[in-house]
Amino acid sequence: MTPKPDAFHSHDHRHCSDQGLQRAEEILQSRKLRLTPVRRQALQILLAEHRALGAYEVLERLAAAGFGNQPPVAYRALEFLVEQGLAHKVRRLNAFAACMHPETDHAPVFLICRGCNALAETPAEQVRAALNAAAHAAGFTVERTSIEALGLCPACEAAA
Amino acid sequence: MTPKPDAFHSHDHRHCSDQGLQRAEEILQSRKLRLTPVRRQALQILLAEHRALGAYEVLERLAAAGFGNQPPVAYRALEFLVEQGLAHKVRRLNAFAACMHPETDHAPVFLICRGCNALAETPAEQVRAALNAAAHAAGFTVERTSIEALGLCPACEAAA
DNA sequence: TGGGTTATGTTATGATATAACGATAAATAT
DNA sequence: ATATTTATCGTTATATCATAACATAACCCA
Numbered sequence: 001m002t003p004k005p006d007a008f009h010s011h012d013h014r015h016c017s018d019q020g021l022q023r024a025e026e027i028l029q030s031r032k033l034r035l036t037p038v039r040r041q042a043l044q045i046l047l048a049e050h051r052a053l054g055a056y057e058v059l060e061r062l063a064a065a066g067f068g069n070q071p072p073v074a075y076r077a078l079e080f081l082v083e084q085g086l087a088h089k090v091r092r093l094n095a096f097a098a099c100m101h102p103e104t105d106h107a108p109v110f111l112i113c114r115g116c117n118a119l120a121e122t123p124a125e126q127v128r129a130a131l132n133a134a135a136h137a138a139g140f141t142v143e144r145t146s147i148e149a150l151g152l153c154p155a156c157e158a159a160a
Numbered sequence: 161m162t163p164k165p166d167a168f169h170s171h172d173h174r175h176c177s178d179q180g181l182q183r184a185e186e187i188l189q190s191r192k193l194r195l196t197p198v199r200r201q202a203l204q205i206l207l208a209e210h211r212a213l214g215a216y217e218v219l220e221r222l223a224a225a226g227f228g229n230q231p232p233v234a235y236r237a238l239e240f241l242v243e244q245g246l247a248h249k250v251r252r253l254n255a256f257a258a259c260m261h262p263e264t265d266h267a268p269v270f271l272i273c274r275g276c277n278a279l280a281e282t283p284a285e286q287v288r289a290a291l292n293a294a295a296h297a298a299g300f301t302v303e304r305t306s307i308e309a310l311g312l313c314p315a316c317e318a319a320a
Numbered sequence: 321t322g323g324g325t326t327a328t329g330t331t332a333t334g335a336t337a338t339a340a341c342g343a344t345a346a347a348t349a350t
Numbered sequence: 351a352t353a354t355t356t357a358t359c360g361t362t363a364t365a366t367c368a369t370a371a372c373a374t375a376a377c378c379c380a
Contacts (some may be wrong), residue, residue: 068360081196091251094305111300122298127290131309134282138168139314146252146308149291154299228329256369
């Protein structure tokens with residue numbers, strides 16, 4: 001089995017980034033929604049790193065690219081991307097990350113490395129199934145989930 | 161099978177609250193840690209409701225009970241309770257709730273009702289097992305987790 | 321009873337997030 | 351083409367959540 005490239009393994013990152021943008025364009029076009037310049041730039045900013053960025057970090061970079069530098073500029077773009085499933089909010093970090101699987105896997109499980117801040121999305125079906133079962137047993141109807149693990153990625157674990 | 165009383169079902173709430181305090185006392189005594197007046201009051205405040213309270217809500221009530229009314233007063237008490245497993249932080253809400261199972265189940269799964277704000281802790285073993293398996297497959301070492309579902313409790317679902 | 325440790329009060333500030341409103345640009349209808 | 355509507359963006363102001371730093375007080379135990 002060939003290990004899939006993810007945040008925890010070195011890979012051609014331009015590929016992630018380009019693919020991410022392109023898929024975003026396709027998805028939004030099919031929904032008749034607009035990937036405006038701020039939104040596009042915000043997504044590029046998130047795609048540039050496999051880690052979560054705070055809204056104010058994103059804002060700084062947007063401002064550097066010539067957009068307004070008031071908080072709503074960043075929050076609005078991020079909110080839009082999150083609504084469209086192109087980005088996620090990582091609750092543990094109060095920060096945002098580009099979605100790596102925008103068409104599938106829409107309720108992600110995050111692995112957050114506390115060593116290098118890398119963030120990976122990992123397949124969620126079984127975790128989600130278990131959570132749904134537990135919720136169902138309590139008579140609870142699940143609408144949204146956040147499932148996050150903090151720990152060490154392989155490299156940081158090896159270094160420790 | 162008799163349904164266990166939980167946040168989603170009516171029950172003698174004084175029982176929850178009294179039991180919670182008593183268990184806290186036992187646990188802290190066995191660890192030679194002190195349940196000081198602020199900490200005790202903060203825990204009572206959380207135990208008073210089956211929902212998560214923001215730090216500033218807790219602070220208000222602490223102040224009303226005669227304690228200092230500056231944010232660190234609440235945050236310190238809450239931090240202590242969380243460290244000792246007597247309370248949890250609900251990341252989705254940036255808020256805190258008393259732990260309902262202080263000796264077992266130390267990494268909870270939360271069910272948050274968006275209708276009435278009730279919060280339930282539900283058994284987590286299977287969910288955690290699935291999450292650990294997914295993390296392991298990525299070579300990731302899990303240290304802490306947050307697993308939270310937002311949705312509707314039985315009563316709010318029925319009302320909807 | 322003195323000296324370390326733990327806990328609390330207080331001031332100040334940092335970090336995260338949203339409400340509200342006016343200006344602009346895009347889509348739509350005629 | 352132009353008016354009308356709707357979506358987006360810039361900006362001001364403020365709300366909400368959280369912690370750093372330092373002084374004072376309580377506890378503990380040798």
